[in-house]
Amino acid sequence: MGGNTVSIFQLWSPAVLVTAIVAGWLYTKITGSWSEKFRDAEPVPVNMKRNFYLGLILFFVSEGTPLGYLGHNYMFSAHMTQMSLNYLIIPPLILTGLPAWVIRPIIEMKGIRGCMKLFTHPIVAVLLFNLFFSFYHIPFIMNTLMANDLLLFLYHTLLVVTSFTMWFPVFCPVPEWDRITSLQKIAFVAVNGVLLTPACALIIFAQTPLYEMYLNVIVPFPYLSLLDDQQLGGVIMKIMQEITYGIAIGIIFFKWFRTERSKNPDLQMDAPMEPQENNSLQPSAFLK
Numbered sequence: 669m670g671g672n673t674v675s676i677f678q679l680w681s682p683a684v685l686v687t688a689i690v691a692g693w694l695y696t697k698i699t700g701s702w703s704e705k706f707r708d709a710e711p712v713p714v715n716m717k718r719n720f721y722l723g724l725i726l727f728f729v730s731e732g733t734p735l736g737y738l739g740h741n742y743m744f745s746a747h748m749t750q751m752s753l754n755y756l757i758i759p760p761l762i763l764t765g766l767p768a769w770v771i772r773p774i775i776e777m778k779g780i781r782g783c784m785k786l787f788t789h790p791i792v793a794v795l796l797f798n799l800f801f802s803f804y805h806i807p808f809i810m811n812t813l814m815a816n817d818l819l820l821f822l823y824h825t826l827l828v829v830t831s832f833t834m835w836f837p838v839f840c841p842v843p844e845w846d847r848i849t850s851l852q853k854i855a856f857v858a859v860n861g862v863l864l865t866p867a868c869a870l871i872i873f874a875q876t877p878l879y880e881m882y883l884n885v886i887v888p889f890p891y892l893s894l895l896d897d898q899q900l901g902g903v904i905m906k907i908m909q910e911i912t913y914g915i916a917i918g919i920i921f922f923k924w925f926r927t928e929r930s931k932n933p934d935l936q937m938d939a940p941m942e943p944q945e946n947n948s949l950q951p952s953a954f955l956k
Contacts, residue, residue: 674737684732688724695720698770708769720765723758730754740814742885748871748901752908754824755801755831760916763832766841775842788836790848790856797834798863800827805867807878814881834860838916850924854917861913868909871902 699717703709729735730753739747775784786792803809804823813820838853840846848856870878877883877894887897 679734679737681732681736684728688728688732692721692724695765699767703769706769706773708772710767710769712767716765716767718765719761723761723765726753726758726761730758738888740881742882742888743901744879744882744898745901745904748905749908752905752912755797755827756908756912759828759831759835760839760912763835763839763841768842771841775845784845787830787833788845790837790852793830793834793837794856794860794863797827797830798860800830801864802867805870807880810878811880814879838920850920850927853920857913857916857920861909864909865906868902868906872899872906874898 695717698706699712730750735746735750739750775781787796800823804813804827813823836845837848837856875895877898879898882894882898887894892900
């Protein structure tokens with residue numbers, strides 16, 4: 669780790685680039701000329717397409733650029749930036765970019781439906797993701813994974829899957845699967861933030877370097893010690909988590925407010941006020 673000769677393909681991954689391009693091309697075709705092959709297909713709004721493409725771009729940034737090489741070989745803070753992108757930011761972008769008529773036939777398939785109902789149940793989803801995420805940062809486990817590429821790949825795949833199942837109840841792309849209320853979604857996101865805190869605290873407040881793979885490398889920035897880099901990684905993860913979850917709560921709240929305002933004209937603050945008879949002292953007024 670940290671050898672002097674670095675291949676350009678170690679810094680820039682053609683496989684990740686091709687994967688992102690193919691996924692983007694398929695999405696464009698499915699939401700475009702191929703949409704007529706899907707039952708109940710509807711035009712996809714621009715903001716949904718923007719979210720999906722942005723998710724693919726961030727996927728390439730995380731896994732296909734020098735950020736990935738730095739994170740695996742030199743800098744724990746780069747690794748935690750990857751973790752933030754892969755599990756906190758990319759999944760909600762992808763989910764909010766997927767049309768219901770594309771996802772519905774897949775999750776309604778025999779065998780998949782049962783698994784989806786189980787693993788996207790809010791309690792199961794929140795516990796599984798945060799459990800696997802916290803276990804990952806236990807020094808013994810992370811040191812073992814980093815020394816074995818296959819185990820590392822399998823564990824990261826597990827984290828990707830559980831991150832999507834964790835975000836699914838919050839940004840459910842299929843209306844009939846959207847089974848929790850807006851208030852419950854806000855509570856769900858808040859609980860996620862609480863459960864993620866111990867892993868971040870372990871890293872931020874550690875007084876010694878915890879992870880073996882970073883002990884014998886030279887951090888590219890001379891003013892950043894190994895311990896500083898480790899603590900910076902924990903801070904990055906916590907800040908990214910707070911920002912992402914805060915945005916999620918804001919989106920949920922304003923969506924709820926718009927829905928309630930459409931149901932209750934009295935909440936239309938910008939509607940012109942009509943003169944009304946002053947009956948505030950009549951008994952019937954208290955029953956409205």
